[in-house]
Amino acid sequence: MLDDESLKVNRQNTQNKILLPQQKRPKKTAANYFVQKLDQKPRSEKSILEQQKNMQKNLMDHGFIPKKQKKEHGPLDPNQVKLVNYLGKPLHKPTFSTPRPVKGEVPTLDSSAAEKVRTVFERYNEFEFRSLEALEMESKPLLNFRRHTFLRSFDNINHLPNPILPEVAIIGRSNVGKSSLVNRLLNSRKLVRVSSTPGRTQTLNYFSVSDAFHIVDMPGYGYAKAPLNMVRQWHKLVQDYIFCRTYPNVKIEEFEYYKEKPYGPLKMVYWLLDCRRDSIKQTDRRFFEFLLKKRINFCVVLTKMDKIKSAETERIVALIVNQLYELGKKITKVPQFDVLRTSSLNDTGVNVLKYKIMSDVGYLSLVMGGDDEMQLKLTPLYLSNEDLQKSKELAATYRTSATKKGEIVRTKLEQDIRMGQKREDLGLVEEVEDESPVVRKSYKKDKKPIKKVKQRIGLLAQDNPYVHRTHFLDDKVNRTSSQYKSYRKVHMFNTKKGRNMTRKKRKGKRK
Numbered sequence: 001m002l003d004d005e006s007l008k009v010n011r012q013n014t015q016n017k018i019l020l021p022q023q024k025r026p027k028k029t030a031a032n033y034f035v036q037k038l039d040q041k042p043r044s045e046k047s048i049l050e051q052q053k054n055m056q057k058n059l060m061d062h063g064f065i066p067k068k069q070k071k072e073h074g075p076l077d078p079n080q081v082k083l084v085n086y087l088g089k090p091l092h093k094p095t096f097s098t099p100r101p102v103k104g105e106v107p108t109l110d111s112s113a114a115e116k117v118r119t120v121f122e123r124y125n126e127f128e129f130r131s132l133e134a135l136e137m138e139s140k141p142l143l144n145f146r147r148h149t150f151l152r153s154f155d156n157i158n159h160l161p162n163p164i165l166p167e168v169a170i171i172g173r174s175n176v177g178k179s180s181l182v183n184r185l186l187n188s189r190k191l192v193r194v195s196s197t198p199g200r201t202q203t204l205n206y207f208s209v210s211d212a213f214h215i216v217d218m219p220g221y222g223y224a225k226a227p228l229n230m231v232r233q234w235h236k237l238v239q240d241y242i243f244c245r246t247y248p249n250v251k252i253e254e255f256e257y258y259k260e261k262p263y264g265p266l267k268m269v270y271w272l273l274d275c276r277r278d279s280i281k282q283t284d285r286r287f288f289e290f291l292l293k294k295r296i297n298f299c300v301v302l303t304k305m306d307k308i309k310s311a312e313t314e315r316i317v318a319l320i321v322n323q324l325y326e327l328g329k330k331i332t333k334v335p336q337f338d339v340l341r342t343s344s345l346n347d348t349g350v351n352v353l354k355y356k357i358m359s360d361v362g363y364l365s366l367v368m369g370g371d372d373e374m375q376l377k378l379t380p381l382y383l384s385n386e387d388l389q390k391s392k393e394l395a396a397t398y399r400t401s402a403t404k405k406g407e408i409v410r411t412k413l414e415q416d417i418r419m420g421q422k423r424e425d426l427g428l429v430e431e432v433e434d435e436s437p438v439v440r441k442s443y444k445k446d447k448k449p450i451k452k453v454k455q456r457i458g459l460l461a462q463d464n465p466y467v468h469r470t471h472f473l474d475d476k477v478n479r480t481s482s483q484y485k486s487y488r489k490v491h492m493f494n495t496k497k498g499r500n501m502t503r504k505k506r507k508g509k510r511k
């Protein structure tokens with residue numbers, strides 16, 4: 001039994017125990033939490049990785065995450081390597097070891113390109129020189145343009161395919177006939193969409209031809225029936241594409257100090273011009289300057305030649321060449337470019353363009369030569385150096401002779417070259433005695449209604465969200481009558497006259 005006293009002592013002890021200075025629990029603050037974490041042993045990286053893997057496995061097994069397939073960028077085909085070696089210089093450091101992710105298939109080759117050329121060229125050795133007409137009649141060019149596939153369309157430069165094969169691009173104002181020309185080149189009618197509304201093509205469309213090279217159809221610049229932002233995006237896309245594919249690894253800002261020749265996969269830009277235009281538009285001028293300043297290989301292709309009378313062709317071509325030459329002189333001393341004429345309705349000039357493409361891409365060397373007669377010289381690539389040099393000299397003579405030709409014409413029509421002044425204003429149409437006037441009847445018809453409402457259209461275009469001009473189009477622009485009709489609807493609601501007109505129309509209908 002315990003005494004009362006002893007009980008008291010016990011109680012006191014227990015009370016003392018309680019009163020003893022205890023180890024206080026740390027308060028729940030953020031600082032304390034981290035101090036605790038620091039005291040703990042750090043988890044090893046392995047265990048963390050294992051845990052993550054297990055988590056992913058579980059998720060994949062239960063179908064929360066789609067199972068990934070490993071992408072393998074295997075080594076190149078031996079044929080592809082051969083081609084790259086064969087083409088040599090122009091392909092600059094194709095990135096084989098660490099390729100960019102390729103969307104779309106990389107074409108494979110059936111046989112090496114060199115052998116192909118050799119076997120086919122046995123037929124061509126007999127005639128070295130041939131006129132343009134003879135080439136027109138030639139039914140079988142070296143490469144089979146019918147053997148083509150649509151690779152992909154791109155709206156971003158970063159996703160473009162690896163520079164394994166050489167490329168060729170087709171560019172021009174919208175509605176100039178780029179897509180129809182690609183269709184004719186590839187011998188198909190409905191491969192590429194064609195329409196009369198400008199701004200149909202909106203992406204870079206890659207086609208591989210004969211597994212030997214790519215043709216790229218591009219959106220046009222200038223007027224287009226699309227929102228302004230989109231048109232600007234296309235414009236940037238086109239310019240960036242052309243620059244980065246001729247000089248990969250060179251920044252635009254540093255280009256001034258860069259003196260070497262183009263080395264990228266883009267071998268040639270075919271710049272299309274509508275041959276019916278007797279003066280070159282400002283957008284065309286800017287693009288021309290861009291091509292010259294960046295030292296890009298380009299070739300002028302006049303389209304829709306079927307719309308001109310055959311008697312007028314020579315004069316109109318000379319006119320355009322003259323204007324371009326004068327423009328180019330301001331930027332480089334001797335501007336050099338070849339001029340081809342095509343029509344995708346008649347197929348005139350399409351065959352010659354095929355040969356030009358083949359030569360630009362590197363399958364044969366082709367020279368436009370001769371003083372008066374335009375001739376083409378076909379030379380296979382394995383010719384001796386002497387012959388190649390001869391052909392180069394020929395090319396030089398052609399270029400100078402072409403400019404001389406232009407100068408002869410210029411003496412007749414001196415004032416014509418001045419930019420910004422129209423032929424009619426200068427009275428140049430009367431000066432030409434022998435030939436019929438340049439401005440044809442059909443062209444006049446298109447112009448008539450525009451002259452009356454030119455200014456109104458300019459104002460209306462600013463308000464209409466669906467009709468825009470690119471930032472280049474600050475100058476006055478002639479529009480066709482069909483374009484005018486679309487503006488007219490807006491015009492009806494914006495003016496008193498217009499409203500009255502619509503009322504009268506409605507009344508008439510009611511009666």
Ligand SMILES: Nc1nc2c(ncn2[C@@H]2O[C@H](COP(=O)(O)OP(=O)(O)OP(=O)(O)O)[C@@H](O)[C@H]2O)c(=O)[nH]1
Binds near residue numbers: 172
């Ligand atoms: N008469 C004639 N008309 C042509 C020729 N080439 C194209 N066209 C017409 O011109 C219009 C425009 O052709 P597209 O090939 O769509 O022009 P585009 O340059 O691709 O135009 P965008 O894709 O909008 O930039 C179509 O109505 C064609 O029928 C040609 O050689 N002769």
Ligand SMILES: [Mg+2]
Binds near residue numbers: 178179194
């Ligand atoms: Mg197009």
